[in-house]
Amino acid sequence: MRKYIIILSTILITLTSCEKDFLKVNSDSKYEGDYVFGNKDEINRVLTAVYASLMSNDSYGNAYFSTFALNNDVEFTAFAGELPNVNGEDFKAFDGAPHAPSILRFWNKQYEGIERANIFINGIQSSPVFSPSDMDLTQQLGEARVLRAMFYHDLVVMFGDVPFNTEPSMNLQSGFVIPVTDRNEILSFLINDLKETASGMKYAADLTHGVERASKEFCYGMIARMALTRGGYALYPEGGKGAMKRMPDYKDYYRIAMQYADSAISSGKHSLNKAFRNVFIDQTNNIVNNNDDPIFEIPFLRNSSGNIGYVTGAAVGSFNDLTTHVWGASNAGMRLNAFYHYSFDRNDLRQEYTVGKWSYDANAIPQVLVDYTMYNNKWSKLWADPSKALGNQSSGATGINLPYMRYADILLMYAEAVNEVEEGVSGANGARAIEAFRQVRKRAFKDADQAVKVNAYIQTAAASKETFFNAIADERKWEFGGENLRWKDLVRWNLYSKVVYDSFKEYLIVALMAGGDFIEGAEKYQNLPVNKFYKRVANPGDRDIYPNTSLQVIEFYNPWEAVLNPGTEWLTATYYDWYDVNTSMPKNQIAYSFRGYVKGGPSANWESLNPNSLPPVRYILPFPDQAIQMSNGAYKNHYGYN
Template identity: 30%
Template structure:
């Protein structure tokens, strides 16, 4: 850990600050307090805890880098890139997300490391401080209050370390606040399995201390019992899963495919995996049986509420949302979302949202035609105001340039719109970063119950649902009422074979979580990241030649000062009749050159076939399955020889 970060924490660790009760972002301090004053006061203890929450809203943590950047690339999600240099430039996030990282490269990788450890230090302050408090063992209302604060700090710390190890591998583990003599600052790496085992233990304590969402005025902008259970289950599955290792571990299985001889991809043996599957299931059962968290019956309403920055206290589908603040933090709706190109009289003079996270053509094509998630997830157009009219302009031949439609400025509330109208600069949207949704609990449950029982139709050990029924809940929710029977028929027809059903879970994960920072890490623990990326490329080559139309025909609907694409008219899957094509404008159609249009350009930014050679090209180029980021050279230099890079960095 960096010396200057630790010194800063020593200076400010006990300085408490007045914070907003809504977003934890108004962090100002006018006095310092002694430890006994702080930790024997629920009020002052809460203010220090709020500093931990506030640290989650930095760009280097969950406003940007850990929210979506480091979750790229996968088989369905790509960082946008243009010419060859943008794929490989050493100081670029585009090169990192295409797995071409170098230790002295992208500076936000170091910022993320520093910010995560800063947030961990705040959590350690709260945990150690409250452990020494006279209130912590009591039964009074004040005691219960600080016990909840401890549970929150334990859970946040586990979440932070979980993201550290999923992005960097083995890292220093520090579970105590910094000593004034810095004797516990310069630490060596701890094996990630040991870290997860330690954190699982602390999460088991946390679930006993925390309330459910809706109790004690706790909203899903706080970590609650449901999130602690779900995070523990997720960590247990990660613990049982595959990971690239700094060295081979005795008693572990080495992957038959895609494993490096020096840095092998391994997982624990069968007996140990069984133990972690059982642990995960017990905590998933707790979430499901509680009834506190449910699916919003409307997938469209789920994402409308997210864009509105409105917490759903009826269904609590979003189990934990990192609380952002309008005009203070939050990149969803700008860096991720439907792109608006240029200024708009309705949405502000800045415009030019970057839409940096892109989805792929084979992913779009994978959806059932009636699946509402297709158009709620994939935006094949961008917005642009022309002559006072806000238009949806269908994109042309950019099969790796589909925007993530879950976040859309047209769904955002009036408070954001007025802020955007009043500024020539980017206005952070304040949209929360979702760390866990209930569909993820259901799909983890389906995965682990299928694994333990050897098939998807045995509910033994579960929460009253079979694995098939859990998957069905997620899948059928995404269809209109008139189409739910067809959706259920798809689930019913899935094979009863364990491995075949697991593949269905993997596919459902793609349809449900695209753009949300979930899939990459799941593919890693399944050891499917490289395989699925290869499949995406093979599928694209085939579909480019045999499936995609070369010209896309569609109609536009004019509504006042807006023009929208009539999605029901788009000829995605078949071309219109020849007589309509011959006089398409007369028949009310527009057309663009689309994904099937061949190109002879050698620039990957202009020729998608050429781009395939650059997309995610570094994953297996030097070390097989090297999806982890390097620790920055300056962090290593400050570590007094205690840590070094691995994996060929």
């Protein structure tokens, strides 16, 4: 039977256009195990192949944070069709299908990485040169185990119970079908595996390539992340499209998350000293910081891999695939919810950087965005210094690293775990949980705002378990916008149904208001600034405001208000034009962008849903058709997939 995942004969590949020398693989493509794992240089090359599996656009180079960024109150893609696309790719609207090409490519790439990791782990442990006292080799073994855990964790979050195997496929019997394993068993195994692994690993500061390699603190962070996933809610295949539940032993895993997040924090190896915007601007400029916010960055290659900066940031137009400037074109396909920026405190420094409100046409003239979304401004290509720009013919393959895990995440995971384990933050670890939360929020406000927006805010939030949890949920929303973490957080908190329903209603209410129809909840939006006033102005050259210092920018009169003082000359952008006067109904993008769960239009179901007893969101992705066919019936889909 044809294998689903590769064997070592296809691992030792050659990578081209490689600026990061540790990603170069030049070995022959045949397996000579005694030689490969008996030679330290060759061992490193095999490990490099595991990293190479991270870099495909079918996985972390694009699909992970774009194709599978499911709609919510932060990340959002509009859909205009009432029926699913025939290609099956409408996963963001909870309406995808097992025959979709992207689902098969992602599945294959994840299992490719797992197989490469399994081969490496098996080979190095059997190597005559391996010794537990050799910190270089135990570090490499740890890297492979951490990456394997990363591949499996993301499969579990996205697919639920999945085929699980920790042996190279060459060691399995011919025709053996890897069995589907309960997700909780998978996560428990991986957590224990990394617990044993951490002691043999080095901190990023001690690694030649720093946070571009899996480190001890990333190992700690992965244990914490997997423990919260294991302890949180998830969709299980019960009753049609499934049921949300969490395991009775969930607090045991919150304790594990608390312990290992604390280990990363207590190491003192990371901080949040850099300004929030500069974390991402540095990544856009290929600057790697080993002791600040990034914990692990997936190391992409300029002009070779990674679409961050092309699908993120503002849209940038071109003539015949050429731009009039050195940054090149961008499609800005990964967008943000139109109302997301209103959720921020007006003084929150993260809002102005994260949420992009204008694009550039082919003449490099800024144009205000007035559709159903906002731009995800993190990692915009336009933030690169001109000397590091990719050129006027460039598009994707930006080589901008993806920060798969940040220190801010570890701090907030710790605060969340303490709050859950100790039923609030008044217990033994409460002060440390509050301080972890404070570090994240402190960076988001200027010094003059600290007393009210940070200190007083946290004091109020810490009053009870519920209020502190709500503050953490909000802080994660504002901190990680555009990083495709929001829907995963909402799932483990069992809040995804409520947030999706409320987001649909928000779009619907504002669209109906434009047609003069005021339904329940409309009063909240009476003062929504439909008209926003702006000017195109020369770039002031202040990198604290606009990291790009040459292209024109948009200056808004007051984006929070719709009132213009008399006698001032500003252009007007009209937002929320979401009502079709010809049909006397909200436009299709309002009706169908969440259609796999809740929708409007002629076949609307939103009025029949009880907001106090909502069904679960079918966020789980289907097994690819090809995987099911090749399993000879061992694999099957649930959750209403045909």
